[in-house]
Amino acid sequence: MRIAMVSEHASPLAALGGVDAGGQNVYVARLSEELARRGHDVTVYTRRDAADLPDRVALPGGAVVEHVPAGPAAPVPKDELFPHMPAFGAWLARAWARERPDVVHAHFWMSGLASRIGAHPHGVPVVQTFHALGTVKRRHQGRLDTSPPERVGVERQIGRGCARVLATCTDEVHELADMGVPPGQVSVVPCGVDAGHFRPGAAPGGVPARRARHRLLACGRLVPRKGYDQAVRALARIPDTELLIAGGPPAGLLDEDPEAQRLRRLARSAGVADRVRMLGAVDPAAMPALIGSADLVLCTPVYEPFGIVPLEAMACGVPVVATDVGGHRDSVADGVTGRLVAPQDPGAVAAVVRELLGHDALRRRQGAAGRERVLAHYTWRRVADGVQQVHHQVLAGHAQQKEVA
Structure with a gap:
């Protein structure tokens, strides 16, 4: 054809x-x-x-x-x-x-x-x-x-x-x-999603060292509708946890990026500037290891036509906390491969994250279930x-x- x-x-x-x-x-x-x-x-x-x-x-x-x-x-x-x-x-x-x-x-x-x-x-x-x-x-x-x-x-x-x-x-x-x-x-x-590239156990080279007990990761295009501000606001209610944000221009140009500037101001006003790290653009080859270094991946847009990041996280065996919008409703099995939460509700995000961070075995089960779901439906x-x-x-x-x- x-x-x-x-x-x-x-x-x-x-x-x-x-x-x-x-x-x-x-x-x-x-x-x-x-x-x-x-x-x-x-x-x-x-x-x-x-x-x-x-x-x-x-x-x-x-x-x-x-x-x-x-x-x-x-x-x-x-x-x-x-x-x-x-x-x-x-x-x-x-x-x-x-x-x-x-x-x-x-x-x-x-x-x-x-x-x-x-x-x-x-x-x-x-x-x-x-x-x-x-x-x-x-x-x-x-x-x-x-x-x-x-x-x-x-x-x-x-x-x-x-x-x-x-x-x-x-x-x-x-x-x-x-x-x-x-x-x-x-x-x-x-x-x-490429389940061969995004997989559990990727070599950890180049992954930033942890600065807190738990790590949350949000990644994708650095634009307002992706809802990184919701993740930053939620972090204020999640102790002993850091948030990494990957995406946007190269790290050296983040100071000139309007959305990066907005998120940094928000982090300062929320009192979590020391726990939010903006990485800028990350080499796609390094993304599986970065995802694998996180306890949870946050996907908190106001709306999302589909959303590939949840699939990448699930393929890496990491549970997802995602807003209950658009394609997330299909890809994230609520309570099985992660959790769905109401959009624009950082309090709900924080409550779910605290619950999951307190149950290591549950996160492992959800991560494994996410990998199985990707292999069955999303390769x-x-x-x-x-x-x-x-x-x-x-x-x-x-x-x-x-x-x-």
């Missing part, structure tokens, strides 16, 4: 940890690699954001990344990319006239728009993964939402008009239904199985429609 992956802002080649580089980049990279290893011809189309990038770059496993000229050959915040999508789509239409894909898989709403423009002249079916929905973002961020005003309307059109929406969690199915996308047009396939092999099945179903349905026509 010839598969075109379209990911306009989230290149599988990008360094993780930046404001616009996170779970979607990992998802596109690993899914493309896994599908290519199965013999599919996979090309990932992403926007050229530097003049010196090669036209094509090979990924491990045989997939290829192709850089699409759309807008300036320079970094552009994703919320400012919308005006360049017609050019992106027109370029795809020309490329696919030369070599037509069997199926297009679009990632994020702007990729869906570009994919529709590119695929329509050639009658190619489009599968859409939103990764995040504008309705949810607008609900939680209100006036702080920097998305283009067209986003919600375009998402609604894409969801209703594509061949299939591939949601990453059951919570998204309900959100899509509220947008008018019939549940029968939606398939649920979760995100995944990239499992994810690729589900996506491949959806692609085949879409192709079969498309062929039947052509026969009827």
Whole structure:
């Protein structure tokens, strides 16, 4: 099968940890690699954001990344990319006239728009993964939402008009239904994690030495919606415990980062500055050992479309305390692989953390159960199985429609 992956802002080649580089980049990279290893011809189309990038770059496993000229050959915040999508789509239409894909898989709403423009002249079916929905973002961020005003309307059109929406969690199915996308047009396939890389017992080289009896870890993109402030506030009620925050720019640039500055001010006002350490960007190779050094991993966003960090923690055998939102409701088995707590309630976070830190055997059981859950449901092999099945179903349905026509 010839598969075109379209990911306009989230290149599988990008360094993780930046404001616009996170779970979607990992998802596109690993899914493309896994599908290519199965013999599919996979090309990932992403926007050229530097003049010196090669036209094509090979990924491990045989997939290829192709850089699409759309807008300036320079970094552009994703919320400012919308005006360049017609050019992106027109370029795809020309490329696919030369070599037509069997199926297009679009990632994020702007990729869906570009994919529709590119695929329509050639009658190619489009599968859409939103990764995040504008309705949810607008609900939680209100006036702080920097998305283009067209986003919600375009998402609604894409969801209703594509061949299939591939949601990453059951919570998204309900959100899509509220947008008018019939549940029968939606398939649920979760995100995944590299359970070979993220595993218990990773070599501890480079992990910071403990400064307290217990260690909590929070990691991911350093942006307000990730809710690190909730973890900092909770720490004030958790004695003899340190909090490590991994993510954002390199450590040497944290002093210039607005969110790092905000969290440091909060830590000082909460009286826990001496127990909060911000690590900045951490080498992905070092993340399993860092996760494994923690007693608990905290994932406390206000909302989370899916959330890969809980999977990484569970794969490493570390229990998770996560807010009861979005994809966390699917991935974290409450009371089995960790605990779910109400969002924006640092008191609830603190109470659960204190309980778990007081029961070593319980944490070990939950950590082991998390590893088992990942191996059963969340490896990239499992994810690729589900996506491949959806692609085949879409192709079969498309062929039947052509026969009827």
